[in-house]
Amino acid sequence: MKFRLIQQQISHNTQSPIRVVEQTTGREVGWINRYLDREYVRRLADTSLCSYAYNLLHFVRWWESVHHTGDIRERDLTESTLLDYVKFQSSQQPRPSPSTINDRVAVADRAIHNEFPEAPCQIARGFHQAFLQRRPMGLGRPRMALSRMRVKVPKRNIVPLSVDEVARFWSSFRTTRDLAIVGLMLLQGLRSAEVLALNRDDVLPSEAQLRVRGKGNKFRFLPLAPETVQLLEHYLRLERPNPCSAALFVSLKGRARGARMTRAGFRSLFRHHRQTTKIQLANPHRFRHSFASDMIRAGMSLPALMQLMGHAGIQTTMIYVTVTPQDVYQQYARAVAQHIRPLPVTTS
Structure with a gap:
């Protein structure tokens, strides 16, 4: 099963024009497109919406290679789901840049939790509870669980042109x-x-x-x-x-x-x-x-x-x-x- 990204005419103002569908049947990948619809309603810029769609397209292709379907079932999600996705990308040749890996994982994390708010993938609940235990007054902004999953990005040192x-x-x-x-x-x-x-x-x-x-x-x-x-x-x-x-x-x-x-x-x-x-x-x-x-x-x-x-x-x-x-x-x-x-x- 293969997937691709298409752009269609907007039928109403709550549906994203960018969709992820199956290559042969044209059937929509529902959980991805529902997330894109949500971001579209938030008036996300078209370039950002397209970037999210490509990131999710990469994720669903990996998911299909493991589970033989593009549909996500909550019972298939585990605390190591996104860690396995990071490992897969890190083993690719050529290897994606750390920032690319982090962007893909972040979007996949948000889309999955948009579909399954109680999903066990990642360790969101345990992490937030541990964070609040360390900070009993609740001061400061709670960090997302994803911060533990981020691949270290080397410091950029861009040399300007002479x-x-x-x-x-x-x-x-x-x-x-x-x-x-x-x-x-x-x-x-x-x-x-x-x-x-x-x-x-x-x-x-x-x-x-x-x-x-x-x-x-x-x-x-x-x-x-x-x-x-x-x-x-x-x-x-x-x-x-x-x-x-x-x-x-x-x-x-x-x-x-x-x-x-x-x-x-x-x-x-x-x-x-x-x-x-x-x-x-x-x-x-x-x-x-x-x-x-x-x-x-x-x-x-x-x-x-x-x-x-x-x-x-x-x-x-x-x-x-x-x-x-x-x-x-x-x-x-x-x-x-x-x-x-x-x-x-x-x-x-």
Whole structure:
């Protein structure tokens, strides 16, 4: 039995358009789709909903290989169910990244407990009781049982692109559309999904502002650098087809001319220029990291950078901060020069 993910027209506003079904019969995997419906009603972003569906698709394929069915029965769930799922992923070649394993297990845990609130898989009840016994006053936020199951994720240390690498990569682009896309990530720190979601009316050139829809459908307004304004104006005036969709960045040729640029087209664009310039680290998120590093070195505060990058908490912003020994030395020398005065000489 095989399973696949499909996207259908919405029949009513309580049903997710993304469904997981059996490959041959088209029969829905009920417990998965009921969970997707619940998340859809919560107005989860489409990208998150799709990510959850793919994670659950991976889980149900593993479940079927063990139990020979995609349906989950409560009597088949044990305290080691999700631990067995982690072991299975850890034995795969190539092995998924720790963050991928954790995401898959977290979504499977929520979907199973959405279907079977009393399910014994994991050790949720025992863990929470033990936690409250250690904290009799009930202070603090109880941690989820899943924290015991998490695979350790190595600390990310993303090295930003050098000035020379940015210049070489930048010079390989020829269209003003592509230059504007790179400019928004390099000079404004946008995520690739945020760039693709931009509409024409999100650009406010007279106010040098950009309206961005970030994660969780949260909007924020960003100041536009003069160079970015110029790139956008050149693209809108010289290359953007007329008529076309409401999207800001659209396909420039072929049958899809005027339609919103797709994620596949976006990835293909960067892949082509990485091959052309031989700069293998020039991926979209690396530009966002380079932007954050440049802002920190220019003296921007972390709270301000957090707002620019659309982070919900400052801990996420801290991931992008890379402090080298040279940075420490330069900032120390600057502080000494500004705030430390020589001691007065006393005469006896």
